[in-house]
Structures are given as C-alpha cells and as structure tokens.
Amino acid sequence: MNDGMNQFLQVFFEETEEHLASLELLLLGLDLEQPDAEELNGIFRAAHSIKGSAGMFGFDDLTAVTHELETLLDRIRGGQLALHAEMVDLFLQARDVLMRLLHAHQHQQPDPDIPTAATVQQLRTLLEKAPEPTRVDDSFGFFGQAPGQPGQPGQPGQAVAEDDDFGFFDDAPGAPVAEDDTFGLFAEVPGAPQTEATAPALAIKSVPTVQSAPAKPASHEAESSSIRVSVEKIDSLINLVGELVITQAMLGQLGGALDPSVHERIHQALAQLEHNTRDLQESVMSIRMLPISFIFSRFPRLVRDTSSRLGKQVELQLQGEHTELDKGVIERLSDPLTHIVRNSIDHGIELPEERIQAGKPACGTVRLGAFHQGGSIVVEVSDDGRGLSRERILAKAREKNLAVHDGMSNAEVWPLIFMPGFSTAEMVTDLSGRGVGMDVVKRNIQGMGGRIDIDSAAGLGTRISIRLPLTLAILDGLIVAVAQTHYVIPLTYIVESLQPKASDIRGLGGEEGSVIRVRGEYLPLLSLHDLLGESSPALPPEQSIVVILEADGRLFALLVDDLVGQQQVVIKSLEQNFRRIDGIAGATIMGDGSVALILDVDALPRLAERQGEALHALDQF
Incomplete structure (x- = not known):
C-alpha cells in the first residue's frame, strides 16, 4: 500500500478510536427510563461515521457490525424500539468487538477469535423484535404532505414536515413530526396529533433559532482550525526548544561578563531573546498538554463491568477532568489508575447487604479526581468502603518475615501493601489475590518522578493520592x-x-x-x-x-x-x-x-x- 493511502488509513484508525470512545461514554450515560435524544443521536452518528469510513476502505467486518448497530439505534431514536439494560450491554459488547477489529486491521494481524458473526447475529435478533419503521421520504422533508394524505391525520392546510435545516425554522402549530435525518433537533409541538406508527417515545425539546443558527459554520470552523501532527514531530520540537533554552542560558552567561554601559544593545537583545525563548517554550510545551479526561473517560465502563461481575453497586464520581497534564505522563498513568480503581471496587466497596447492615447506602462511591498543587498534579482515587485492615496487613507481613510490630503507626503500616507479592485477599480471582499489582503501581509512579500515598480509616474508606510532575521536560x-x-x-x-x-x-x-x-x-x-x-x-x-x-x-x-x-x-x-x-x-x-x-x-x-x-x-x- 502506498504512503498516501497509509496516511489516510492512519487518520481513519485515529478517528474511529475517537468515535468508539465517544460511543462508549454516551452508552454508559444513557438514562434507560428517559434517554436523552441528543445522546441517542450522538451514538447513532458515531456508528454511522464508522460504517461509512470502514466501507470506503473495504473493512467489511467493521461495516457489518456497524450496519446492524446503526439500524437498531435508528429504530430506538425513532421510537419504534424501547431501550433496556440488556440492549445497552449488547451495544457495549459490539463496541468492544469493533475495537478489536480495528486493532487487528491497524496492526495487520487478523484475529479469528473475534466474535464478529455472533455479534452481528445478536444484533439482528434484537432487530427482528422491532416493528418495521415508517417509510421516510427521500426528499428529506423539504416538501410537506397534502392535507388528508394517508398515514397522516387530516389537518387544515399543508403539514410541515421536518427537514435538513438543523432547527433553523420552528414547526408550525399542529404539525406532525416525521422521522428524518435531522438527528432529533425538532420538538413536537404540544397537542400535535400522531399516528401509532409515527409517535416517538421521547419528548425532545425544540432548539431555539438563535442557538442553532451557527451550528453548521461552527462545525466547519472546528474542522479547519485543527491539524493532526505525529507525536514524534512534537517530541522533536520539544527537544529542539530544550537545546535552545540551554543555548540562551550560555549566551546570557557570556553577556553577563560584558559592561552594560558599553554593550547596551547586546544586553537588550539578550533580554529579548530570553523573553522570546520562554514564550516559545511555554507554547511548545502546551502542545503536549492533554486534559486528564483522556484517561478518566475509560473508567465509567471499567467501574460498570467490574461492579457487575462482583455483584456490587458502585457509582463513579469524576472531578477535575479538564486538568491538563503532559501526554507522556498521561499515557503512563493509565495502567496504575486502572489497578487502583479495580482494587477499590474489589477490596474496598462492600456488597449491598453488608453496606446496609453497616448503615451505609447500598450503592458505594468511587471518586476519581485531579487537581494542581504547586508544580505538581495530584490524582486521587477514594472510596467509601470498608477501608484497609491493619490487622490483616500486619499478619500478612509477619507471614512474609517482615520486621513489623503492633506499635507501628498507620502511616508505616499502609505502605506495606506495596511490597512485592503482598496480598490480603482471601481467595484468588481473575481480579485480585495473586499479590501482583500494587508493587508495580508504585514502581511505575516512581519511574515518572512521582510518589504515591495512602490514607485509610476502618469503615469509612480509603484514599490513594498520586503526585506527579506536570511535565517531564x-x-x-x-x-x-x-x-x-x-x-x-x-x-x-x-x-x-x-x-x-x-x-x-x-x-x-x-x-x-x-x-x-x-x-x-x-x-x-x-x-x-x-x-x-x-x-x-x-x-x-x-x-x-x-x-x-x-x-x-x-x-x-x-x-x-x-x-x-x-x-x-x-x-x-x-x-x-x-x-x-x-x-x-x-x-x-x-x-x-x-x-x-x-x-x-x-x-x-x-x-x-x-x-x-x-x-x-x-x-x-
């Protein structure tokens, strides 16, 4: 494959990963009782975009899955199919299959174990249960239907159907709402009659003309105001700026030996060079800064799946998602955070009946937050679970022949869990109990120039704080x-x-x-x-x-x-x-x-x- 096509493929892989991440977040945030119309439309658009791009590159397996997914989502947002929890589970499974297929194509390593056909069949089975949708006219609703036309209630005057104007015009009073390609931007006017086939299951508020008018230009402006640049080019630029900083310091030291009264212009030029170098360095460093939501967005799914497997009820609260951190730090922070959050759910949060007996809500809480403190960023994972067991930790330490005693403070006991092979789990599961993980977490954090601290109280919960440098350059x-x-x-x-x-x-x-x-x-x-x-x-x-x-x-x-x-x-x-x-x-x-x-x-x-x-x-x- 030529270099030009490889370049387009790389863009496809990156954009598809973004679409899949967006699809997962929107699915996890859906309210099953009253799903938000814009969230449904966002999920549909993500699947639709993946399907179109995959078809263009000939990735038929991706196209097959997204086609069934798109069709189901279209029935749901059109009101022909009610949303339920099992359906969301299947959509998330389909998303995982799409991600595996994408990575297989990206690395050119076909994986026969990916359940593509089974996923397509499961989606089709759901689709067969849905009633046939009403036919949507190919004119995209540009022309209204005549009064008394079959399938519509008779109304005086011409009915105004939805069109592709993205909410620039309000519906006329009494106009029926038809299914079209406007992604649900139009609300049904109260009192408008509907037939059984076209009545939507969702109440969607109309978008005011003032707010929706710039919708199209904003989209095009966003596309034209950004450019994709490889990380290697950014790293090279940062290295060059670093060398420039060193060179500027050398010139500043040489200039300091010159008499300011004789070499005034040189001193002024050196001062300007220092100012410009600092501005350049700050601008270049900001390119590598990413919001920590880049990794926080992975945890709603992790918490949902882990708590379901353990039979626990857990709510995830995110704070400080817009806190920015160097890209290199963010990428290396993902695995340690994943292990800590899993431990919080597995070891910290109790089963619902245990929590109720302890006077707690049945649903536990895991908080994941980030904030700046001095020249560092602090990432905290806390829970309101049972807390660390001082007795079990000391007993395990004695089994491993560690020098411990009952007079140790909690600040000395808690770090023992970072010892290699240390685990207080009563049984080995696929989530924990093998004593592998927390020592690796600490080693990874220290490798980034950071540190990790623990604070815990019996019956109240545990807080693990990770302090990291803002940048590594x-x-x-x-x-x-x-x-x-x-x-x-x-x-x-x-x-x-x-x-x-x-x-x-x-x-x-x-x-x-x-x-x-x-x-x-x-x-x-x-x-x-x-x-x-x-x-x-x-x-x-x-x-x-x-x-x-x-x-x-x-x-x-x-x-x-x-x-x-x-x-x-x-x-x-x-x-x-x-x-x-x-x-x-x-x-x-x-x-x-x-x-x-x-x-x-x-x-x-x-x-x-x-x-x-x-x-x-x-x-x-």
Whole structure:
C-alpha cells in the first residue's frame, strides 16, 4: 500500500478510536427510563461515521457490525424500539468487538477469535423484535404532505414536515413530526396529533433559532482550525526548544561578563531573546498538554463491568477532568489508575447487604479526581468502603518475615501493601489475590518522578493520592551551590530563603538533628551537604543560606552554601545516562557547559530519616 493511502488509513484508525470512545461514554450515560435524544443521536452518528469510513476502505467486518448497530439505534431514536439494560450491554459488547477489529486491521494481524458473526447475529435478533419503521421520504422533508394524505391525520392546510435545516425554522402549530435525518433537533409541538406508527417515545425539546443558527459554520470552523501532527514531530520540537533554552542560558552567561554601559544593545537583545525563548517554550510545551479526561473517560465502563461481575453497586464520581497534564505522563498513568480503581471496587466497596447492615447506602462511591498543587498534579482515587485492615496487613507481613510490630503507626503500616507479592485477599480471582499489582503501581509512579500515598480509616474508606510532575521536560529552578557543586531546586517548592543566625538554630542532642526558628516557628533543618555526602567540610550555619521548602504540605529548611541564581533548566534523565541517586530527580546542562543535579525535594525528608535525622523534630516543640 502506498504512503498516501497509509496516511489516510492512519487518520481513519485515529478517528474511529475517537468515535468508539465517544460511543462508549454516551452508552454508559444513557438514562434507560428517559434517554436523552441528543445522546441517542450522538451514538447513532458515531456508528454511522464508522460504517461509512470502514466501507470506503473495504473493512467489511467493521461495516457489518456497524450496519446492524446503526439500524437498531435508528429504530430506538425513532421510537419504534424501547431501550433496556440488556440492549445497552449488547451495544457495549459490539463496541468492544469493533475495537478489536480495528486493532487487528491497524496492526495487520487478523484475529479469528473475534466474535464478529455472533455479534452481528445478536444484533439482528434484537432487530427482528422491532416493528418495521415508517417509510421516510427521500426528499428529506423539504416538501410537506397534502392535507388528508394517508398515514397522516387530516389537518387544515399543508403539514410541515421536518427537514435538513438543523432547527433553523420552528414547526408550525399542529404539525406532525416525521422521522428524518435531522438527528432529533425538532420538538413536537404540544397537542400535535400522531399516528401509532409515527409517535416517538421521547419528548425532545425544540432548539431555539438563535442557538442553532451557527451550528453548521461552527462545525466547519472546528474542522479547519485543527491539524493532526505525529507525536514524534512534537517530541522533536520539544527537544529542539530544550537545546535552545540551554543555548540562551550560555549566551546570557557570556553577556553577563560584558559592561552594560558599553554593550547596551547586546544586553537588550539578550533580554529579548530570553523573553522570546520562554514564550516559545511555554507554547511548545502546551502542545503536549492533554486534559486528564483522556484517561478518566475509560473508567465509567471499567467501574460498570467490574461492579457487575462482583455483584456490587458502585457509582463513579469524576472531578477535575479538564486538568491538563503532559501526554507522556498521561499515557503512563493509565495502567496504575486502572489497578487502583479495580482494587477499590474489589477490596474496598462492600456488597449491598453488608453496606446496609453497616448503615451505609447500598450503592458505594468511587471518586476519581485531579487537581494542581504547586508544580505538581495530584490524582486521587477514594472510596467509601470498608477501608484497609491493619490487622490483616500486619499478619500478612509477619507471614512474609517482615520486621513489623503492633506499635507501628498507620502511616508505616499502609505502605506495606506495596511490597512485592503482598496480598490480603482471601481467595484468588481473575481480579485480585495473586499479590501482583500494587508493587508495580508504585514502581511505575516512581519511574515518572512521582510518589504515591495512602490514607485509610476502618469503615469509612480509603484514599490513594498520586503526585506527579506536570511535565517531564523543562522547569524553572533556583541554582544553589554546595562545596563547589551546583544543584537545582524547582521553584514551585520554594517558600523563601534567608541568612540564618546562630541563635536561631538549635540541636536536639545526639543524632536527633537540628531545628531552626523562623518568625517564632520551629522547622526541621536539613543539611544538603550531609544528605548528599559531600566530602569537604561544611560551612558554619551562620555563613550559609537556608531555603525554606514545602513538600507534602509540610515545611522544612534546607541548608546550602550559596545561592547562584534563578534559571530555566532542561531536565535530563540521570538514571538513563548514569545511575539512580537518592534525592536526585535528574540533571541539566548549565550555561557554562557544566552539569547541575536537580533535587528531588519530596525525597529529601525521607532521605534524612533513613540517615537518622529527625524530620518529626517539630513534634517536640
């Protein structure tokens, strides 16, 4: 197949995936008692679009399934067939078959196990139960029927039928509503008589002329205002912008050595270059940003299917779907979230009878939310189920010969579930119980430079929080120096910096660490010199600089030798190019060509705890 046809095929595969995702979401949101007309029309249009495009490329299996699906949906939206739960289940099964067929064609790997023929037969069986629809005139309703015409009630004057004007004109009083290709934009006027064959089962409100007039131009404008670009091209562009940022930093450092009074125009040009580079970087980075609804949209179906298999009633609540995140982070976040949500339903949410006995509603709730916090994005999965069992977790830990004791705090017990092979499930099912998953979840989150935290209360539920960087490419940082080595602290963690006084610093004795008094408040004081194991002697605290940082909602002070300045830096993976170092999130190239290490601020308190310093020294005051 030539390159031109491959290009068209790629567009077809992408658009069909979008149509199938839209079809699934609309099916899951249908109200079986009073289905919304626009949702029915949206489902019909998705199936109709797939059928037309698949037929053009000769994908007969896709066309066969969508043809039966389209016909059934047309009967439903026309009122000839009532919608019920089993029908929605079958439509979702058909959607899954279409997705499998699409992937088989996309990868040119035919799959004989796809139940295409069985799905078509099931859809036809449903179709055979539906009455024959009334005939729709090929004129698309441009011409009204004459008074007293067969099949219509006699009305004085000519009847006005629906047409293809997409709601630009209101129906005349008493006009009968006929089935046509207007996708249900016209409402039946109250009091209009109908025959049994044409009476719709849905009450559809008319679309006001003012709102519907720009419908067609808006559609064409949306199509012409976007363009499909491959991810590889975007990644290449981001890499080039990253190199431009490094080059701009080098020029800025060279320009700083020039006398401003003599080289004023050079300084002005460098300032303009810095401004333009920052604007370009922000614009390019925004291209990769996608709303997290890109993956949130998968979970209504997951929750529906999982709860049905377990005999539970679960409601999914989504919050912050429009929160934007880097595309690379979103793609790697999908699998961990899927496992966490399944665990919430399987282990957390109780059976309806158990919930009623506990004084809870029979239907459990799983909440999936996202929001920005500082320079990170936080994704939370919470439920109102039974919560984690501290006793069972400790018992399982003892079985695995882990060093645990009854005096451990909950904050120390909950992370045990992330140990490899750890599971408290009483029986092994196809959903859980094999001890595989949560350790992989934690490893994947940490691999993205994030962390995962758990908070749980018996009988009230569990909340799992995932904190991730907004982007994986460029950040604004404060350059600090420790023993002639430069480090970068992301600006989003910094509260303030100050020159400490010796009288404000107090040691706690032994290896308990130190605290510093800042405006009457005592904060744990960590030394970056000691944390990273610098061999040269550290400066006295009163000759150093203290940077106040906020991580995990808590403040602590970090002692450094000097402040070098603020700079935008390009993140390079240290683990891929060298090895992983505790407390270091990555590296960057400075303007003079040297390498600076980017601090993992969230990891510094934990690193201090492992080294015997007391992060909780504040609790003693």
